[in-house]
Amino acid sequence: MQKAELTLYLAAPRGFCAGVDRAIKIVEMALEKWGAPVFVRHEIVHNKYVVDGLRARGAVFVEELEECPDDRPVIFSAHGVPKAVPAEAARREMLFVDATCPLVSKVHIEAQRHFDAGLQMVMIGHAGHPETIGTMGQLPAGEVLLVEDVDDVAALTVRDPAQLAYITQTTLSVDDTAEIVQALSQRFPAIVGPHKEDICYATTNRQEAVKAIAPLVDAILVIGAPNSSNSRRLVEVGAKAGCSYSQLIGRADDIDWRALENSRAVGITAGASAPEILVDEVTQAFRERFNITVEHVETAREDIEFKVPRVLREVS
Ligand code: SF4
DSSP: OOOEEEEEEEEESOSOOHHHHHHHHHHHHHHHHHOSOEEEESOSSSOHHHHHHHHHTTEEEESSGGGSOTTSOEEEOTTOOOTHHHHHHHHTTOOEEEOOOHHHHHHHHHHHHHHHTTOEEEEESOTTOHHHHHHHTTSOTTSEEEEOSHHHHHHOOOSOTTSEEEEEOTTSOHHHHHHHHHHHHHHOTTOBOOSSOSSOHHHHHHHHHHHHHGGGOSEEEEEOOTTOHHHHHHHHHHHHTTOSOEEEESSGGGOOGGGGTTOSEEEEEEOTTSOHHHHHHHHHHHHHHEEEEEEEEEOOOOOOOOOOOHHHHSOO
């Protein structure tokens, strides 16, 4: 039977960002330097393929520091950790390496700077996400007020409306966040914002690329994990940009082929924690079922790279 024609639009940039790349390198280098097991507090990045690969090489993933022995290295994930975590590791004299993305650390520093200046913080973010927990945990309990949407802004009770600043999670929807910032500025005209917004370059670029492919396709598939904030935002951005079928998939096995039966153009992207090998796998799965033409839609070029911590660069 003849295969149907289908055009695959691959969004670029997609997949690994500099922070994820660095975090994975940190675990790999730690395993090389200190041997297995190396403990990792929380999934180093939100991707099962990556986590399973590192686990096979001797990384042990735990949720809390108390699950780690004192005498093995521990790595903190790219999402960042509350201040109490490295403090406890230091108290236990553990060897620890912080894989927090430098762009998340930048937000931590911002929060501390505003706090030192006497401002109360409002964080725009998702409750329960490790990055939100880590950022809120930079300041004493109760100092950071979390808002998830415009309704939360209306319900906020602040100490002093003239002494406020806001920060955001790095992986939010650029457009939804702009609405929340507008609501905050309307309600609290004196509120201070970041010099440059906290949503990172990788999140912004991946959302722009999805907006560019959305009008060209019948369906968008975002490769990413259900707990990956930036991947879920890509699904929403695709839908908001007018694509009626915008879906998150972990890998090729998750594709609902019946839903794509009548599609003639499909957009593919990947969240910042999804490796390119999964994009290749999905492309191959389409090739097996359709006669495909691949088009690349590039909206930005990225050449950002972050150094790994010095302790891993030093020869032991
Ligand atoms: S998505 Fe952005 S903030 Fe998160 S790890 Fe990547 S570069 Fe860093």
